[in-house]
Amino acid sequence: MKIERIDPPSWFAGMEDTTLQLMLTGEDLDNAEITVRYPGIEVIGTERADSHRYAFLYLGLAACGAGTMYIDLRKDGEMLTVAYELRDRAMAGSDRESLSPADVVYLLMPDRFARGRRHATAGAAGRAFQPSARCGGDLEGIRRHLPYLADLGVTALWLTPVLRNNMPETDRESSYHGYAVTDYYAIDAHFGTLDDYFALVREAHRRGLKVVMDFIFNHCGAAHPWLNHPPMEHWFNHRDWLEGADVEGGRLPKTNPKYLQTNYRLTPTVDDYAAEVDKRQTVEGWFVKTMPDLDIRNPHLLRYLTQATLWWVETAGIDAIRMDTFPYADKEAMQRWLRALHREYPRFKVIGETWVSDTAFSAKWQEGELDSTMDFALFEAFNKAKLEDSDEWWSGMNRIYHVLCYDFLYENPSLTLAFLDNHDVNRFLGDFDTYAPDKRALLLASMKCALALLLTMPRLPQLYYGTEVLMHGTTGISDGYVRRPFPGGFPGDSANAFTAAGRTREQQAMHRWLRRVLRWRKGCEAVSSGATKHFIPCGGIYVMARLHERSTVMTIVNGSNHAATFTPSRYSEVICGAATATDITTGRLFCLTKPVRMASRRVAILEIKRG
Helix, strand or coil: CEEEEEECCCEECCCCCCEEEEEEEEECCCCCEEEEECCCCEEEEEECCCCCCEEEEEEECCCCCCEEEEEEEEECCEEEEEEEEEECCCCCHHHCCCCCCCCCEEEECHHHHCCCCCCCCCCCCCCCCCCCCCCCCCHHHHHHCHHHHHHHCCCEEEECCCEECCCCCCCCCCCCCCCCCCEEEEECCCCCCHHHHHHHHHHHHHCCCEEEEEEECCECCCCCHHHHCCCCHHHECCHHHHCCCCCCCCCCCCCCCCCCECCCCCHHHCCCCCCHHHHHHHHHCECECCECEECCCCHHHHHHHHHHHHHHHHHHCCCEEEEECHHHCCHHHHHHHHHHHHHHCCCCEEEECCCCCCHHHHHHHHCCCCCEEECHHHHHHHHHHCCCCCCCCCCCHHHHHHHHCCHHHCCCHHHCEEECCCCCCCCCCCCHHHCCHHHHHHHHHHHHHHHHHHCCCCCEEEEECCHHHCCCCCCCCCHHHHCCCCCCCCCCCCCCCCCHHHCCHHHHHHHHHHHHHHHHHCCCHHHHHCEEEEEEEECCEEEEEEECCCEEEEEEEECCCCCEEECHHHHHHHHCCCCEEEECCCCEEEECCCCEEECCCCEEEEEEECC
16 A cells, blocks of 8 residues: 545644545555544545545544544555644634725736746746747746735736646647646646745735635646546546547547537526536536546535635635636536535635626626626627727617626626636737727727726726736737736846836836726725716716715716717716816816816726715
């Protein structure tokens, strides 16, 4: 017998759920007799694995405290003993805070943000950018730039997955994105070590920045040891297409009639009329051949993944979770995971990726335990409206208005994650560097209008890294072109956009404007908790107000391609007799007693103080 690892690698006394599942991985573990030596431990039982490499042990921890317990395995006259640590919790689960509508989330890809001085992993330095290869960004690089992020005014960092991704790689292809996990308890060596991640979270917290961890339960990477030696028969969906293949050698069949790929159609998950064949293909089909679909209906696998998330909360102190491909996984199992998480951490927030451009779909998934969904309907509206003239019915700012009209469908719209772009879609500025000067100017003005609305509407706003310095690109050739390295984050970069001196005039103007808005937003109760009232776009003008007992915030957007007039009398119910307000984007006074002519794509964020 041999023990190579135990998952979780450690656990905690005093958890609400006092049952612990230990998954032992090694050699010749089948049919081993397992006992435990530790005061107060109850051995609930063992579960037979379908491979000699695994053994499952279930323990009751209700009557024991922190310390070191010993696990004895006996088989065929042989005895093996391993030590296992139970730790004290850093704090009660009910004391852990999480995301709120007062936060602004900054999404970054560790491989593409910055490289630390100490990290020696090879990357793109000295060679041309390869969109699907590693660039060499790491956790140390992010940690070194926390002062920049805190100064910008964001309050939370969402890192795309940092868990180990030991997938086969070449100079042109890699799993730099992190979505093919091969170890749920380890940090990918390309990014650093477990201690590097802990240090990043600690330093982020010290600077007032929360950390969102990206997880994937729907699938893992094909290089995960599980694929070659599944712990149980029903650990994966439809693994039978691999019979006879050299999985361990990393060579999967190119074709096989038994292979079932997802249809990428998420509507069957909420459609009362959906055919079973469609639902099965959505949920059980593999995302791609290199990402095996996990069968989380298996209670042992679900507990394994549940304990993994709890372990990261307890050991690293993460503040929230973003769950990738949320509707692709079995809904009932995901709800059980959410209930277990909220039992331990009542305030903890989970953001689910729900990629359908329909408010009703996203709102449906927020029913029950899921705290937040990603607002793809609003994303689509922003990107359609950015170059449109706002007519009196459907175009331009009317698109934003109509999406928000359906907020009654959400249990909590203010926690819904809103965004202009992210790592899976075209950046808001598209192919900005190829545009004529007049179109560039129009896009820059439109982006300010969109950002002003994003940061003042009843949503949890998310910014994509580099937005503040006009990073752009499209996914037409490869997703990598919307995931370019942040300028200045890597050796040999020709410019350093982390500094004012390294930015172009256009970049500095946007950075200065966005920084001003973000830093003001951090202390604005009207935006974080005020009531919302908006007005049908009229004459190209769209107005959204956030009302609080001490202040009112009005975001005024001229969403047309020509000058338009803001007429205060139309908005008297939120102006409430005020004569002037401060436009926080400029620091200047804005008149509220007579009509104001606003230039094309002009935006003002007005703050009216009371009392």
